[in-house]
Amino acid sequence: xxxxxxxxxxxxxxxxxxxxxxxxxxxxxxxxxxxxxxxxxxxxxxxxxxxxxxxxxxxxxxxxxxxxxxxxxxxxxxxxxxxxxxxxxxxxxxxxxxxxxxxxxxxxxxxxxxxxxxxxxxxxxxxxxxxxxxxxxxxxxxxxxxxxxxxxxxxxxxxxxxxxxxxxxxxxxxxxxxxxxxxxxxxxxxxxxxxxxxxxxxxxxxxxxxxxxxxxxxxxxxxxxxxxxxxxxxxxxxxxxxxxxxxxxxxxxxxxxxxxxxxxxxxxxxxxxxxxxxxxxxxxxxxxx
Amino acid sequence: xxxxxxxxxxxxxxxxxxxxxxxxxxxxxxxxxxxxxxxxxxxxxxxxxxxxxxxxxxxxxxxxxxxxxxxxxxxxxxxxxxxxxxxxxxxxxxxxxxxxxxxxxxxxxxxxxxxxxxxxxxxxxxxxxxxxxxxxxxxxxxxxxxxxxxxxxxxxxxxxxxxxxxxxxxxxxxxxxxxxxxxxxxxxxxxxxxxxxxxxxxxxxxxxxxxxxxxxxxxxxxxxxxxxxxxxxxxxxxxxxxxxxxxxxxxxxxxxxxxxxxxxxxxxxxxxxxxxxxxxxxxxxxxx
Numbered sequence: 001x002x003x004x005x006x007x008x009x010x011x012x013x014x015x016x017x018x019x020x021x022x023x024x025x026x027x028x029x030x031x032x033x034x035x036x037x038x039x040x041x042x043x044x045x046x047x048x049x050x051x052x053x054x055x056x057x058x059x060x061x062x063x064x065x066x067x068x069x070x071x072x073x074x075x076x077x078x079x080x081x082x083x084x085x086x087x088x089x090x091x092x093x094x095x096x097x098x099x100x101x102x103x104x105x106x107x108x109x110x111x112x113x114x115x116x117x118x119x120x121x122x123x124x125x126x127x128x129x130x131x132x133x134x135x136x137x138x139x140x141x142x143x144x145x146x147x148x149x150x151x152x153x154x155x156x157x158x159x160x161x162x163x164x165x166x167x168x169x170x171x172x173x174x175x176x177x178x179x180x181x182x183x184x185x186x187x188x189x190x191x192x193x194x195x196x197x198x199x200x201x202x203x204x205x206x207x208x209x210x211x212x213x214x215x216x217x218x219x220x221x222x223x224x225x226x227x228x229x230x231x232x233x234x235x236x237x238x239x240x241x242x243x244x245x246x247x248x249x250x251x252x253x254x255x256x257x258x259x260x261x262x263x264x265x266x267x268x269x270x271x272x273x274x275x276x277x278x279x280x281x282x283x284x285x286x287x288x289x
Numbered sequence: 290x291x292x293x294x295x296x297x298x299x300x301x302x303x304x305x306x307x308x309x310x311x312x313x314x315x316x317x318x319x320x321x322x323x324x325x326x327x328x329x330x331x332x333x334x335x336x337x338x339x340x341x342x343x344x345x346x347x348x349x350x351x352x353x354x355x356x357x358x359x360x361x362x363x364x365x366x367x368x369x370x371x372x373x374x375x376x377x378x379x380x381x382x383x384x385x386x387x388x389x390x391x392x393x394x395x396x397x398x399x400x401x402x403x404x405x406x407x408x409x410x411x412x413x414x415x416x417x418x419x420x421x422x423x424x425x426x427x428x429x430x431x432x433x434x435x436x437x438x439x440x441x442x443x444x445x446x447x448x449x450x451x452x453x454x455x456x457x458x459x460x461x462x463x464x465x466x467x468x469x470x471x472x473x474x475x476x477x478x479x480x481x482x483x484x485x486x487x488x489x490x491x492x493x494x495x496x497x498x499x500x501x502x503x504x505x506x507x508x509x510x511x512x513x514x515x516x517x518x519x520x521x522x523x524x525x526x527x528x529x530x531x532x533x534x535x536x537x538x539x540x541x542x543x544x545x546x547x548x549x550x551x552x553x554x555x556x557x558x559x560x561x562x563x564x565x566x567x568x569x570x571x572x573x574x575x576x577x
Contacts, residue, residue, distance in 0.1 A: 110378075178415035184376055186428045186478070187405030196427075201418050 045271070052268030055261050060269075065232050065247070071258055075266050078242040080235050081149065082270075085228060085243060086217050088153025089160050094210055097164030101206075102194060104165070105172035118169075124162035132158040133223035141227055149241035152228030156220060160213040167209025171202040204284050211281035215274045221245035244270045324349040324516040325407075325486050326387035327370055329550075332362070335379035339365050343550035345535050347486065347518050352508060354531030354556065355520040358576065361537035362548025363520045367488050370518065371407035372400040389485070405432060408479035410489040414471035416463030416478070421446075421455050424463040424474055428482040441481060448514075449477035450507045469500025476507065480515065487511065489519040493526065505530050524572065531556045536568050 014020060059074050066073030100121075104114045136155035141147055175198045183193040199206075229240035230250055244266050251263035325347040332340040340362035347353050347370075355363035365374065372393060374380040385392045393403045405428075416424050425442045434441065442459075446452040451473040455466070463474055472492060479487060489508070493501040508530050511517055521527050527534050535553040539546050552565045563569045570576060 176415070178411055178413045179417060181373070181376070181411060182415040182417065182475070182478075185371070185373060185404055185409035185411070186431060186482075187401050187403075188431060189401050192431065197417055 048264065048268040048271055051261075052264035052266075055265040056268065060262070060265055064234070065242070065251075065262070066258055067232075068256060073258070073262065075242070075244065075247050075262060077231065077234050078244045078247040078266065079269065081152075081228070081231075081242040082218055082244045084235055084237070085149050085152040085156055085224070085241065086214055088150065089156035089217050090210070090214055092154065092157035093160035093164050093213065097161050098168050098206060100165050101168035101172055105169045106194060106198065107190070117165075121162040121165045124158070125166065127159070127162075128222075129159055129220050130222035130225075132156070133225055133227055136223065136227045144238075146238070147227065147229040147240040149228055149235065149237040149239075152224045152241060152243065155223035155227045156217040159220060159223065160217050163213035163216065164206075164209055167212070168202070168206045171205025171209065172198060174205060175201045208281045208285040211277050211284070215277040215281075218277070219245060219270060219274055221249050225249070244273075322349050323347065324388075325370065325518075326385075327366065328385045328387070329366055329369065329382070330384035331381075332365055332369060332374075332383070333379070333381040334377065338545055338547045340537075340548045341540075343535075343537065343548075345550060345553060347516060348533055349516050350512055350514075351532035352512050352517045352519060352530050353533045353535065354527035355518065355535050355537060356522075356524055356527050357537030357548070357551075358539060358571070359522075360546055360548065361539045363535075363537045364490050365548065366537070366550075367490055367518060367520045368409075370486070370488055371404050371409055373404070373409060375400050405482065406484055407486045407488060408482070408484035410472070410475050410479050410487065410492045412491045413495050414468055414475055416466070416471050416474050418462065418464055420460050421463050421466070421474060422459040425477050425481045427478060432482055434482075445477040445481035446474075448480050448511070449473045450503065450510070451477060467500075469496050469503060472496060472500065472504060473507065476504075476511075480511070484515070486516045486518065489517065491520050491522055494522060501526075528556060528560060534559045536563075536565075536571065538567050538571070 015024065059072065060076070061074060061079065062076045063072065063074030064077055065075055100117060104118055108114055132155045135158060136151050140151035140154050144151070179201065180193055180198055183197040188196065224243050224246050228243060228246070230246045231240045231242045233239075233242075235241055248263045248266050248270070251259040251266070254260060254263075323346045327343075327345045327347060329340055329343040329345070331338060331342075343362070343366055345353070345355075345366060355367060357363050368374045369382055370386055370393075374382070382394055384394070386394060388403075388407070391398060393400075417427060419427070422442055425445050426438055429438060429441055443452060443456075446455060451470060454470060455461075455474075463471065466474060472495075476487075476492075493504050496504065505526065508517055508519065512532075519531065521531075532555060533553065534556040536551045536559065537548050538551045539548055541547075552559065552563060552568045554564070559568065560572060563572060
């Protein structure tokens with residue numbers, strides 16, 4: 001071996017060599033973009049904590065909304081209303097969504113019915129939420145003759161259904177095929193395979209989808225505007241019903257300082273609610289590993 | 290699925306002269322020691338003819354090995370024996386599988402009950418995401434087992450030669466075991482319900498040599514109580530464990546890739562004195 005240093009490439013880092021330099025610049029751009037993506041979320045959070053945090057007290061959870069020139073007050077009825085209507089929506093969309101997902105994922109994935117259902121669900125995820133409201137207005141409000149929490153729940157369920165259905169379908173498909181084969185090999189009927197083996201394994205994924213759908217529904221305003229409307233009183237399911245989202249919409253446009261402050265606080269409460277639901281869904285999703 | 294009568298002679302295809310060499314000659318006297326009689330005429334996946342003309346009697350309390358090159362249909366035939374292939378779209382079986390006095394492809398037969406009597410161990414260890422105990426108890430619960438569950442689970446785990454390794458952690462998840470242990474757990478799960486026949490589809494292909502050896506020793510113990518059929522890609526494995534060996538090959542003459550049985554004989558006989566040229570070439574390593 002002769003010493004011939006001239007032909008050996010240098011192994012020392014050369015940050016200003018062209019390739020290395022371009023690589024640094026591109027990396028820096030991606031970091032900047034990643035940081036920029038966080039700015040909206042954090043600025044909203046800071047703003048909400050700053051403007052909404054001031055009125056945060058126990059009172060807002062149990063008090064009714066104030067009248068025009070009254071001070072104090074809260075939006076306990078709106079919190080109850082949101083929870084109630086999201087509950088109705090969940091009670092409608094979760095069983096339908098999961099049962100449909102079982103059909104799409106396992107029973108007959110290639111049938112015409114399954115293809116149509118899958119396509120409809122995908123289209124529905126992009127449905128402008130106000131149209132869900134219009135649909136519930138036409139079907140529930142006009143039929144019953146009055147605004148109600150039921151109508152609001154139906155409108156929200158239309159938004160939840162496709163999310164539950166599609167995520168549940170994916171979760172069921174993701175269950176390893178050998179595991180399902182083992183169940184059939186043991187002599188399980190298709191129903192037993194689904195209940196004893198597939199669903200338990202798919203459950204974390206299904207719950208993640210459900211929680212995300214609930215979080216989405218909780219924050220929706222448009223579907224409630226002409227289904228549940230708003231109310232200054234405690235929940236009565238057959239009457240117009242208050243919700244956090246509509247309260248924010250209504251109060252933020254009012255000329256009264258007290259109401260505007262409450263709108264900020266309601267926004268904070270709503271964001272925290274959605275945030276907590278997202279964390280729960282993440283925790284459940286990670287447990288599946 | 291209507292099984293066509295056996296009278297349509299397979300000998301019309303000149304590539305298959307298995308009739309003259311395999312067990313057909315002793316068919317009349319067989320039933321006493323044949324646990325399961327698999328007579329494949331044709332197996333289709335959609336329009337694709339996957340296997341044709343394979344007559345494979347599975348002998349009681351013996352290990353029957355299925356060998357042959359990839360795509361020769363040995364797994365397909367094995368999975369047809371407990372109707373696992375029914376789960377595959379487009380699967381169509383023509384022929385008969387005599388088991389326990391019935392043709393399991395008869396219209397009156399429920400594939401679910403077939404699978405409860407003919408256990409299966411798969412290529413990939415596939416325990417359920419349940420505890421070790423519940424994995425073994427699974428089939429027992431399915432069959433509404435009335436006896437002492439703990440005892441039966443222990444018996445199955447002992448039978449699968451894994452009891453000593455897991456007896457102190459029966460509550461742990463079955464998926465936490467090593468690959469070889471998982472496969473023995475799957476065997477325990479399969480034998481817990483005491484099936485008459487145990488089918489194994491390349492049970493060692495995902496395992497290391499030590500685990501493979503343990504499974505092979507286990508198979509030899511198992512045949513005392515069970516009838517075993519095993520697909521293997523490994524000729525040495527067939528020599529080590531199988532009493533009978535069926536050699537399958539692929540027929541590409543008609544443009545497709547159709548598997549068929551070339552020859553079946555007691556293992557020693559097949560390896561020492563193969564009757565077919567193709568068998569000789571395969572065993573000699575001329576193709577694989």
